Amino acid sequence: MSRHFSLLRDTRHLQAVALGLIVLGGGLIAARSHLIPKSFGEHGPYRGDALTEISAQQPVLTSDTTCLKCHDSVRKERAESPHKDVACLHCHGNGHEHMAQAANAAADPSVTIEKAKPWDGDFFTKLDLFITKDRATCLSCHEKVVGMPAGFRSIDVKSHLADQGAENIDSPDVCFECHTGHSPGI
Ligand code: HEC
Ligand code: HEC
Ligand code: HEC
Ligand code: HEC
Numbered sequence: 001m002s003r004h005f006s007l008l009r010d011t012r013h014l015q016a017v018a019l020g021l022i023v024l025g026g027g028l029i030a031a032r033s034h035l036i037p038k039s040f041g042e043h044g045p046y047r048g049d050a051l052t053e054i055s056a057q058q059p060v061l062t063s064d065t066t067c068l069k070c071h072d073s074v075r076k077e078r079a080e081s082p083h084k085d086v087a088c089l090h091c092h093g094n095g096h097e098h099m100a101q102a103a104n105a106a107a108d109p110s111v112t113i114e115k116a117k118p119w120d121g122d123f124f125t126k127l128d129l130f131i132t133k134d135r136a137t138c139l140s141c142h143e144k145v146v147g148m149p150a151g152f153r154s155i156d157v158k159s160h161l162a163d164q165g166a167e168n169i170d171s172p173d174v175c176f177e178c179h180t181g182h183s184p185g186i
Contacts, residue, residue: 037049058096060094061087061089061094062088062089062094062095062096062099063087064087064088066099067088067092067095067099070102074088074182077182077183078182078183080183081182081183081184081185082153082184082185083181083182083183083184086141090137090140090141091131091132091137091181092116092129092130092131092132093125093127093128093129093130094128095128095129096128097114097128097129098113098114098116098128098129101113101114114129116129116130116131117129117130117131118130118131118132119131119132119134119137121134121136123140133172133173133175133176133181134172134173135157135172135173135174135175136172138175138179139157141154142154142155143155143157144156161174164178166178
């Protein structure tokens with residue numbers, strides 16, 4: 001009799017534990033379904049909505065294709081140029097405000113498009129639109145440095161300017177005595 005009684009007590013303990021587990025499990029399932037975003041798992045183990053949200057963001061860097069939609073003459077100038085694939089943003093900035101202004105001006109002729117600013121010498125500049133003829137921009141790619149692929153066209157500035165007979169060797173714009181930005185070949 002006493003053995004039977006103690007079995008019952010044990011069962012009650014087990015029942016309490018089981019009930020506890022069921023309540024805890026149910027709570028976790030409820031919390032999980034509440035916490036997991038609706039679109040999770042639509043395409044894989046991530047939030048499906050993230051795709052539309054990310055693709056709707058404005059890119060930080062502007063692609064040449066975007067600029068060339070309006071600047072067809074530059075496309076033609078660069079068609080045969082060794083600079084065909086050098087991104088506009090290196091010499092002009094990302095032009096986000098410029099593009100918004102140009103789009104507004106196309107719709108409303110009273111809107112004016114601001115002129116480009118001179119480059120401020122900062123490669124991480126926040127200037128929206130600039131034009132640089134500064135040798136520093138050219139030399140960020142063309143200065144002879146250790147580690148460049150042998151075939152890449154790079155110059156030793158001092159001897160290049162001397163060999164080619166540059167006039168104002170100290171001027172920041174000296175490269176433009178002979179080269180241009182869009183089609184620098186000679
Ligand atoms: C919606 C059309 C449009 C887009 C896109 C556009 N531009 Fe322009 N841009 C213009 C117009 C219009 C002008 C003023 C007329 C001109 O000089 O052709 C201009 C002028 C310029 C100028 C000369 C500014 C000056 O001071 O004379 C530069 C440089 C320029 N754009 C660069 C860019 C770059 C780089 C991009 C891409 C980031 C770009 N543009 C995208 C329409 C556009
Ligand atoms: C290596 C530097 C460099 C790159 C890359 C470059 N530009 Fe230029 N761009 C210049 C310079 C320098 C001038 C000023 C030309 C002058 O005053 O003789 C200029 C002038 C311009 C102008 C105004 C005058 C004109 O020629 O119509 C526009 C518009 C322009 N660039 C658009 C672009 C676009 C769009 C791209 C990319 C497809 C681009 N540029 C790429 C250096 C560059
Ligand atoms: C007085 C004229 C003159 C000036 C100034 C000048 N260059 Fe040149 N550059 C030339 C000529 C001409 C060539 C073609 C030489 C050749 O093919 O041997 C050339 C070739 C180049 C090349 C190609 C080199 C190669 O290995 O094919 C680069 C890159 C270059 N220049 C960059 C610059 C830069 C950057 C500046 C400014 C710091 C500059 N140049 C200033 C006349 C000049
Ligand atoms: C973002 C890098 C970059 C910048 C900035 C840049 N270039 Fe270039 N440049 C290139 C590349 C890439 C080539 C093609 C190299 C090749 O074909 O071997 C090139 C080619 C050239 C050539 C060779 C032309 C020929 O006929 O072979 C000259 C000259 C030149 N650039 C001058 C300049 C000048 C002047 C500037 C400044 C206004 C400049 N580059 C800015 C990347 C750049």
